[in-house]
Amino acid sequence: MRPLDGILVVDFSTLLPGPLASLILAEAGARVVKIERPGRGDEMRAYAPKLGEDSVNFVLLNRGKQSIALDLKAPDALERLKPLLARADVVLEQFRPGVMDRLGLGYEALRRINPKLIYCSITGWGQTGPKAHVAAHDLNYMAETGVLGLSAGADGAPVLPPVLAADVAGGTLPAVLNILLALRQRDQTGLGCHLDVAMGDNLFTFLYWGLGNGFSGAGWPQPGNELVTGGSPRYRIYATxxxxxxxxxxxxxxxxxxxxxxxxLPEPLRAPDAPADAVIAGISERLASRTAAEWQAAFEGQDVCCSIVASLEEAVNDPHIAARRLFAHTLKTETGELPALPVPVAPAFRAEPARARAPKLGETTDPYLAI
Structure with missing residues (x-):
């Protein structure tokens, strides 16, 4: 058995944070039913590049789930969903605060139907506060929490991050963590709860060192000046x-x-009291004297904590990744099979590599749901 076998998740979320959270729950055994708009469904279905009818993004994030198409604004929507919601263990949603309440699907309404329900709301800024209704995306959350302000390129301007850290690290993973904690608490109390997961809030956890510096009076960190922002020769990126x-x-x-x-590196630059700028310049000169392949060979087998910056294609084909079988799970598509998106669920909690697929819009007919 997988840890979440028998757990039913009703997922109203779209795009990335919620669907990735429900994917992780599904990998651990939960049954996930997506509630989607008729006609269009999850916005992610329309993204490019396409893989058959849907986008490859949608296919990667929604394998192994079921889909019910239902207009939540229809007068009878709640009545039609009640049988499913009465049996659900988890509801996942990421609308702006108040939207689910207006639809009759807010926590208090569903709590009366199912007191054991764990209701997880993922938003950018949380259910309360001055920014609760502000529209934003991942880049905005990183900009307003100080994360982006601590990065700097050669021209001193912040660098555009290539990963959606707020969505995944601030939304998806805290949602999964708190859902699991809530399930454990329900084992003890028999009652569910409402989880307020705010992506902006959760990004501050990653700045623990900067917060410590600032709150302690040691000074608020600046881009290019600190240990992990480019101020130290021991933690930098150098050209070959x-x-x-x-x-x-x-x-x-x-x-x-x-x-x-x-x-x-010349001996004077190895001294603990050598000026950082001079040391950085010296290392830059040395590393620029050889190719990446030559440095790779020189560092091989040595404890130096140095890596050649790899492309994504190179990383995927790394022998270590192959040995770890990170892409052993596959999913079915209209054109064949595709390596599935790796998720942070330990192998002991997952089934053997399966060939799940993403659902067609509205393909599920639930016997307990009058669709």
Whole structure:
């Protein structure tokens, strides 16, 4: 058995944070029923690139789920959903605060139908506060929580992040964590609860060191000046001779000594009191003297905490990733099979690699739901 076998999740969410959360729950055994708009369904279905009728993004995020098409604004929508909601363990939604209440599907209304229901709301800024109804995307949350302000490119401007950290790290993962905690609490109390998951709130956890510096009076961190923002020669990205890059993180002395020895950094620049700017310049000069492949060979088997910056294609084809079978799970598509999106569920809690597929819009006819 998987840990969440027998758990029913009714998922009203779209796009990324909620669907990825319900995918993780599904991988651990939960049955997930998506409630989608007739005709269009989840907005993610229309994204590019396409993989058959739906986008590859939708296919990756919604494998193994079921889909019911229902207009939530229809007068009888709640009555038609009641049988499903009465049996549900979890409801997942990510509308702006108040939308589900206006639809008659808010927590208080559903709590009367099912007191054991765990109701998880994922929003950008939470259910309360001045920003609760402000429209925003991942980049905005990172901008307004100080995350983006601590990154800086060569021109000093913030660097556009290539990952949707607020959606995944601030929304998806805290939602899953709190749903599991709520299920455990329900085992003890018999009652469900309303979970207010705010992506903006949860990004601050990742800035623990900066918060510590600021609150303690040591000074609020600045881009380019701190240990992990480019101020230290021991934690930087350096260019190689062939236009590639080395991500160097020899923070501890034992790694630093190995690193400086291998790159033949001049002795005066290895001293603890050497000026950071001079050390950075010296390392830059040394690493620019050889190609990435030459440095890869020099670092091989050495404890230096240095990596050649890989492309996504190179990373996917890394022998270590192959040995870990990270992409062993596959999903069915209209054109064949595709490696499934890896999710952070331990192998012990998952079924053997399966060939699940994403649902067609409205394909599920639930015997307990009068559709």
């Amino acid at each position: 001779k062939d236009g590639r890059y080395v991500a160097a993180a020899p923070l501890e002395d034992k790694f630093w000594e190995n690193f400086t020895r291998i790159i033949a």
